[in-house]
Amino acid sequence: MISKILKKENNIVTIEFTVSQEEFEKSVNKAYLKVKNTINVQGFRKGKAPRHIIEKKYGKSIFYDDALDFAIQEEYPKAVAEHKLDVIDSPKVNIEKFEEGQEIIVTADVEVMPEVELPEYKGVEVVKTELKVTDEDVEKELKAVQEKNARIVEVTDRPVQNGDFLTIDYSGFVGEEQFEGGTAVNQSLEIGSNSFIPGFEEQLIGKSKDEEIEVKVTFPEDYHSEDLKGKEAVFKVTIHEIKVKELPEIDDELAKDVSEFDSLEELKADTRKTLEQKAVDSSKIANDNNVITKIVNDAKIEIPEVLIQREIEYLGRNYEQQFRQQGFSGKEYDDIIKNFVDQYKEGARNQAEFNVKAELVLEAIIKKEEIKVSEEELTAEIEKIAQSYKIEADRMEAFKKSMMESSASYVEETLQKRKVIDMLVGNAVFVEPVEVKTEEISE
Template sequence: MKTTLVSKENNEAKFAMEFTAEEFDAAVDAAYKKSRGEFRINGFRKGKAPRSIIEKHYGEGIFFEDAINNMFRDHYVGAIEELGLDVIDSPDADFSEIGHGKPMTMTMTVKLFPIVDVKDYMGVEVDQYESVVMDSEIDNHLESLQKRNARMVSVDREAQNDDTVILDYAGFVGEEQFEGGTAERQELKLGSGSFIPGFEEQLVGAKAGDKVDVKVTFPEEYHAADLAGKDAVFHCEIHEVKEEQLPELDDDFAMDVSEYDTLEELKEKTREDILKTKDETSVNAAKDALVNKVTEANDVEVPATLVEEEIDNMANELDQNMRMQGLSFEQYLQFTGKDMAGFREDVREDAEKRAATRIVLRSIAAAENMEVTEEDIDAEMQKLADAYGMELDNVKSALAGSMEMFKKDILTTKVIDMLYDNAKISKVSALAPETEEVEKPEEAAEEE
C-alpha cells in the first residue's frame, strides 16, 4: 500500500491510499474466507462453496464491501500517522473503479485539528501572588507531627471527650440480646461519632471499673432493618480510660521525627517546604490566568467534534475520580438526578472553553515552530519514574500505547512555560493589608 498526500489547507487534508490489484484481491479473498460460512449454495455443504461459485451466484462484488472495510481498518491509522495528520473527525471517502484484477485507490478527505492565527500572546500582563509563610502554618504542621507521634496513656480519672475507652458491651432490645451487638475490649474514641448517636456521650464521666447502661434509639434508616427505630440498652463495662499525650516540642522531638538535630532546624525546613509548595501553587495559578487571558483574547471557532471529545474526556475524568471514592459514574448521575444527556449539557460550556484553549496553545506552538524532542520525552518520563517510584523502562512500557497523547501533553506544557517566561508578571500580596506587616517573616527579622 502506498500513501500520498494530495492537499493540505484550511485545516483539511486529502490523501490517497493506493492498493495494487494483488493487494485488493487478497483482501477480497480474506473477506470470502471469513464470511463463506454464511452462504448456502445448492450442491455444496454450508460454508464449502468456492468463492467463484458464490460470486457467480450473488455477483462478483459480493465481498468487495467487506474487503474495503477491512483494508480501511487495517491501514487508515497508519496512513494518517505516516503523513503526520491530526485528524478530528471521520473521513469522507471516494473510491476508484473497483473490480477483480484492478488496483484500488481510497481517497480520503479529513478534517484536521484547527490551527488558527493567534494574536497578543507574548508579553501578556498577569498577576502572581507572593508566597508568604505564616508562623501559624509552621505551628499547624508541627502540631500535626505531634499528633502523628502521640501515644495513648492510661489515666485514673473520669473519661472526657477525645479520650479512648476500652470496654465490653452487650446490646439488648427488651430482654433479648441482638446479634452483632456484643464486643470485648473494644476501643472507642469518645466524640468520634463512630457509634450509634447518643452512645458515646453517655460514657463521658465513666472510670475504669465502672459499669454503665447506655440507652439509645436506633435511627429509622439504620442498615439492620430489624433494629431500625427501636430502643436498645447496652450493658457496658469500662476496663481502661486512655488519653492522647503529645510529645514535647523540643530538640529531642525534632531528632525523633526528622533528620534534624534541633527544633529550630526543623522549623526552618518546614518553612522552606511550605514556601516551595506555595511558590509552585502561585506559579501554576499565574499560568492558568495567563492561558485564560490569551484564550479570551482570541475568538476561536471550535468544531463540534472537539467539544464532544472534551465532554467525553470530562466524563472519563469524573468516572475515574468517582471510582477512587468507591462510586461509579452511574451512581453519581443518580445522586445528582441527571442522565448522561443532562450531564453533557451541563459541562458543554466548560468543554468548549477547554477545546478553545487546546486550539490556541497548539496554534501558538505551530507559529513558534515548537516541537517535542527526544530529550523532552526522556525528561518527562524520568519525572514520572521519580514521582511514582518506578523503573524508567516500566514507565516507557506503560506509555507505549499512548505516546502521541503524551507528546501533545509535553508540547502543551512547553507552550505554557514559554508564555509564562515572556509574560509581564506583577507580584501581588495574598494577604489582607492589616496582616501583611505582622506576618511577613522577612519584615519581622528586620525589626529584630
Template sequence: MKATWEKIEKNLGVLDVEVEADRVAAALDKAFNKVSKKANVPGFRKGKVPRPIFEARYGVESLYQDAIDILLPEVYGEAVEQADIFPVDRPEIDIEQFSKGESFKFKARVIVKPEVKLGDYKGIEVAAVPVEVTEDELNEELKRMQERHAELAVLEEGQAESGDIAVIDFDGSVDGVPFEGGQAERYSLELGSNSFIPGFEEQVIGMATGDFKDVEVTFPEEYHAEELAGKVAVFKVKVHEIKRKQLPELDDEFAKDVSEFDTLEEYQADLKSQLMKRKEQDAQGVRENEAVEKASANAEIEIPEAMIQSEVQNMMRDFDNRLRQQGMNLDMFLSFSGQSKSDLEGQMKDDAEKRVRNNLVLEQIAKEENLEVSEEEINEELGNMAETYKRPVEEIRSILSANGSLDNLREELVLRKTIDFLIENSVEGPPAPKEEESTEE
C-alpha cells in the same frame, strides 16, 4: 484513494472518500475467508467451499458488510491523514457505493478540532505572589507530621470520638427492606470524615466497643437512587473496635525517628526550607495558571461539545482511580454522597471545558512560536521517569511506545515549554489583594 474535505459549519465538515476497486476486491477476499469457515454448504466441509459456489448459493452481497467492516477503519484513518484534519468524535458514515468490481465510496460527517484565533498572549500582566513561611504554618506542618507518624491504638475503654477509626458492621433498611449497598462487615470508618450519609457518623460518636445501635438517617431529597430519595433509613450498627491516634512527643527523639536530623531544631529548620520550596512551586503554579487563563480568555474559540464530554469522562476515570487508591470506588462514593453519576459529571463540566480551552490555546501558541521538543529533551524526561520508577530508561521507552503514550509525552513537554514561554514573556504586576477576614462571629 482520494479524500476531499469540505467544511459545512463551525467545526463540522464532510469527508468525501473514494477507494480503488482492487482494495474492495481484497477486502471481499478477506471477508470470504472469514465467512466460509462457518458456511454450511452440502457436499463441502466448512472452510472448503469454492468461492463461485458460495457466491452462487448466498450471493456476493452476503460478504459486503464484513468487507466494509474490514476496510472502513483502515481507509478512514488514511483519509483523515490525507485531508489533514483532527476528528474529535466518532464520524457519521454514509455508504454511497460498495459493489464487487467497483470503487468504494462513502461520506463521513466529522466533528474536528476547532480553529483557535489567538488574542494577546505576550506581555500579559501576572500578579506577583509573595512567598513566606509563618510560625503558624511551620507548627501546622509539625502537627501534620505528628499525625502521619501517629500510631493507631485500640481503645480498651471509653467512647468513640471524632477523629477515631470505628470498625463496624452495618445493615441498612428502609421500611424494613434491605437496600443495595447498605450492608458491610468490619468497615473502618473515620468519624468526622463526612464520607457517609449526613447524620450517620455523628450517631456512631459516643458508642463503645461491643455496642449495638440503630442509627436512623434520612436520605437527601436529591439522592441518586430515586427509590431511596428522602426516605428514612435505619442502620443496625455493631462496633467491633475503636482505634485512636496516639501522637508522638515533639522532641529530639521524634526528629531522629522521622528524619536524618539529631535535634528537633535542625528538623524544624529543614521543614521550613521544604515549606519554602513548596510555596515557591505553588507560587509559580499560580502565576502559570493566571498567564494561561488570561491568554485563553483573549482567544476566540468554539469548543465542540464532544471534546468537553470526552474530557469529563477522563476526569471521571481519574476520580475513580483516586477513590480506588483510598479503598473506595465510584459506586460507593455516589451511594454515600447521595449524588448520581450525571450530578458528578455536571459538576465537572465547567472544569472540563476550561481544560480543553486552555490546551487548545496552548497548542496554537506553540504552533505560532514554533515551540518544539528535541530528542535530547525527550530522553531527559525519560531519564527522570526511570529514576522515579526505578526502571531502566529503555524499559520506560518501550512501555510508552507500546501503549502509544510516547506522543502524549512529547505533547505534554511542548505544553510545559509553552507555559514557560508565557511566563518569560509576561509582565509582573502588583500582588493580588488578600481576602479580608470576616470579623463577624
C-alpha cells in the same frame, strides 16, 4: 481513488471519495473468503463452494455488504490522509452511488480537531501570587508535630468525654431483628469524629467503662444500604476502654525527640525555612496556572462534544483509581464507588472543558512557535525517568531503550508542553495585587 472535500461546517468535514471497480472486486473476494465457511451449498463440503457457485445460488449481492465495509476501510483512511484531516471520531458514512460495473461514490461526515483562534499570548498581564509564611503558619506546623507525637493513654477515673478514644462492642437491631453489618467487636471510635451514624457518638458521652448502653439512632435517607435508609435502629453497646490523647509540650525536649536539633528555636527556624521553600514552589505553580488560565480563557475555540465526554470519562477513571488505591477494593465497594464516580462525573464538565481547551491551545502555540525537542533533551529526560524509578545499573540501558521505543512520543510531548509553559510564563507581566483599603470595603 479520487477524493475531495465537499463542505466544512464548524468541526464537521464532509469528504467524498470513490472506490474503483477493481478495488471493489478485491473487496468482494475478501468478503467471500470471510463468509464462505458459513454457507452451505449442496454438492460441496462446507467452505469449499467456489465464489461463482455461491453467487449463482444466492445472488452477487450476498457479498456486497461486507465488501463495501472492506472497501471503505481501505479507501477512507487514504482520503483522510490526502486532505490531512485530524480526525477525532468515527465517520458517518453514506453510499451515494452504487451501480454494477461503475465506480462507487461514498461520502463521509467526520468530526475533526477544531481551529484555535489564539489571543496575544506573549506579554500577558496577570496578578502576581506571592505566598508569605507567617508566625501562625510555623506554630500550626509545630502543633501538627505535637499531634503526631501524642500518646494515647487509658483513663479509668471518669466517664466518656468529647474527644476520647473508645474501644467498644456493638450490635445493631431494627425492631427485634439484628441487621447485617451492624455488629463489631473491639471497635475503635473517636468521640466527636462523626465517623458513626449521626447521634451515635453523642449518646456515649457521660457513660463509663464496662457500662452497657442502648443507643437509639435513625439512619439517614441517603444511607448507602437501601434496607436501612430512614430506619430507626437500636445499638447495644459495651464500652471496654476509655482513652485520651496526651500531647507533649512544645519545647526543647520535643525538638530533640523529633529532629536533629537541640532547641525549639532551631526547630522553628528550620520549620520556617521548609515552609518558605514550599511557599516559593506553590507561588510558582499558582503563577504558571494563572498565566495559562488567562491565555486559555481568552482563546476562541468551539470544543467538540466528543472530546469533552472523553475527558469526563478520563477524570472519572482517575477518581475511581484514587478510591482503589486507598484500599476500597472488592465487590462490596463496587456499587458505592460507582455511585461516587457517577456523581463526580456529573459535576466534572467545566473542568473537562477547560482541560480540553488548554490542551488544544498549548498544542496550537507549540505548532505556531515551532517548539522542538532535541535528541539530547529527549535522552536526558528519559535518563531522569529511569533514575526516578531507581533502575539498577545493569538494567539501565535496556530500560532506556524500551522507553525510547514505547514512550518517546509521550515524553517529547511532555517536554514540548513544559517548554511552551516556560516560554509563556517567562514572557508574562506580573503585577502586584491592588491593596484594598478598609474604608473602600466599608463603602
